[in-house]
Amino acid sequence: MLKVRVVKQRDGFKLDVNFEAPTPGVVALFGRSGCGKTTTIDIISGLLEADEARIELDGDVLEDTSARTGRDTRADTAKAAGTAAVSGAGSRARTGIRVPPERRRIGYVFQDGRLFPHMSVLRNLRYGMTRAGRDARGVSAASSQKIELEPIVSLLGLEPLLQRRPYQLSGGEKQRVSLGRALLSQPRMLLLDEPLAALDAARREEVLPYLERLRDNFSIPMVYVSHQFDEVLRLATHVVLMDGGHVLAQGTLNEVSLVPALRDIVGADSVGAVLDGVVRGVNASAGMADLQVGAGVLNVSVRGVGVGEHVRVQLLARDIILAVEAPRGLSVRNELRGVVVALADDEDEAVLVTVNVGGANVLSRVTRSAVGSLGLRIGLAVWVLVKAVSTRGHAFRVSGRV
Amino acid sequence: MQLSPAELDALRLSLVVAARSVLFSLPFAVIIAWLLTRGRFAGRWLLDAFVHLPLVLPPVAIGYVLLLVFGNHGPIGGWLHNNFGIQLAFTTAGAALATAVMAFPLMVRSIRLSLENVDPGLEAAARTLGARPVDRFFTITLPLMLPGVLAGAVTAFAAGLGEFGAVITFAANVPGVTRTIPLALYTAIQSPGGDDQALRLAVMSFVLGLIGLLLAEMLARRARSLVGR
Secondary structure, three states, rough: OOEEEEEEEEEEEEEEEEEOHHHHEEEEEEEEOOHHHHHHHHHHHOOOOOEEEEEEEEEEEEOOOOOOOOOOOOOHHHHHHHHHOOOOOOOOOOOEEEEEHHHHHHHEEEEOOOOOOOHHHHHHHOOOOOOHOOOOOOOOOOOOOOOOOOHHHHHHHHHHHOOOOHHHHHHHHHHHHHHHHHHOOOOOOEEOOOOOOOOOHHHHHHHHHHHHHHHHHHOEEEEEOOOOOHHHHOOOOOEEEOOOOOOEEEOOHHHHOOOOHHHHOHHHHHOOOEEEEEEEEEEEEOEEEEEEEOEEEEEOOEEEEEOOOOOEEEEHHHHHEOOOOOOOOOOOOOEEEEEEEEEEEOOOOOEEEEEEEOEEEEEEEEEHHHEEEEEEOOEEEEEEEEEOOHHHHEEEEEEEOO | OOOHHHHHEEEHHHHEEEEEEHHHHHHHHHHHHHHHHHOOOOHHHHHHHHHHHHHHHHHHHHHHHHHHHHHHOOOOHHHHHHHHHHOOOOOHHHHHHHHHHHHHHHHHHHHHHHHHHHOOOHHHHHHHOOOOHHHHHHHHHHHHHHHHHHHHHHHHHHHHHHOOOOHHHOOOOOOOOOOHHHHHHHHHEEEEEEEHHHHHHHHHHHHHHHHHHHHHEEEEEHHHHHHOO
16 A cells, blocks of 8 residues: 655645555556646655655555654654654654655656666666665565566567667657666656656657556556546556645546546546446457446457456547437447436536446536436436447556456 | 977976876865755855955965965974975975966866756656665766866866966975976076077977867867767
């Protein structure tokens, strides 16, 4: 479990964040630029000092400004954030616990890569590796097996780059090296600060699969900062929705995808329930698959998946049709039975209807006049219609653990 | 052009004095530059001003202050003389010290500029990879500021070849001991019929200075490509 509580006031901006996420897994800090995501992970890494902080990873306290012995006064606590540096987690100083970043064993993948320009790719990769282990004292072993150079090099496709210098790499290559370098430092957790933000669309697509492999092949907890919902959709197992320095909501993707405040961040057209399902059948030539989602089966557009694999799909609210009678003679491939559980006013005279389809909730945006003429109300049984082709580009294979 | 033994002596002394001054002051210059760039302490502006004093003071005044402090009866000079038998005033080592003090601001300035160009983000990255402060300095910060360190050293060396006022005041004009090229040049101008000699020494200074500056530029370029910029 990762438990984070941080407070930091700076230039009239107050960051006050509190979240918990299961480990291992990928927790996404999601929100608009400037909402405090990067500040939060800077504090988790130890590079930035908070006014108040408590950071706990798998039972080890990395930072706790309020931890102190006996009868110390509050005034000491404020100083603690600045000065106390205690070796090893769990030990206590008079003024608080603060493991310095170089001993936290938390890998950090920066938005701009930050490769060392005077070293070859190989030396960059080895930098953290040779320094790892030395400081394992006081921190419980994250994973029993060591992360070796060769598997990482081949996993991230770095063989042809090893002798190059950072300035000879493309943006995508830099980020892959940066990922490898962080992984080889034998971290007990990885922080990723919008590692794809500086890349164009093609480079993003080049790096994303590597991030997915990372998530699927290692049991290292990750905190992934992003303001792109599609990245969160593909990578995250847990989402913390942030705005203006605060946490608006947190939970699984399905839970957070139903939060009304999400609309203000992703835009009305990107609102839609996220469902996780297991592949029951595949039509490879059509690029379609049948997903078992809760009690129902959903036919979606997704390539390269096999029976038994897990697939995540987002059903955009604007693409979902509701019917109050059994539909007949339609081209729609998915008809799920459900019950209306909530109605909420949306922008432009629209209404966002939440329908429970047996274990999972989906969202549908309909006009207010449709609500009136169909008589939509809470408790009403409806058919939820989803065009299979509308899911194209919104369905992704995720690891078995998700 | 055949050099006379006296000219060769002056040339050798100039090179030795400049080299010793650079070797001696380089570590201090790196530390001071680091303090001025990264240090957070009260009185930083005072240190900054103090380091730059040789740029604005008359070199003779610097030489005189050195004489007061490092002379055999000065607080530091006396201590060195009584305890270790080291004499600085009127010696080659003294000439090197005077040269070092005069060239110090040049060196600090160059190193400081290069340090300001080192991205603190890279040091932060090294931190997350487990590098401690000293380790970080030697593996990240120092290599990245190397172009400035080298350029500063070569510039200080070239400037040191020509230091006059502080040297003649503190170390005097002793042939074969402290009479460097500029001092020999001054002596030649002062002596009747020394015009020919003076011209030859002036040409030597000119050539040496030019070589020094070209070398500085070349080294800086080499070092920049070494750090991948």
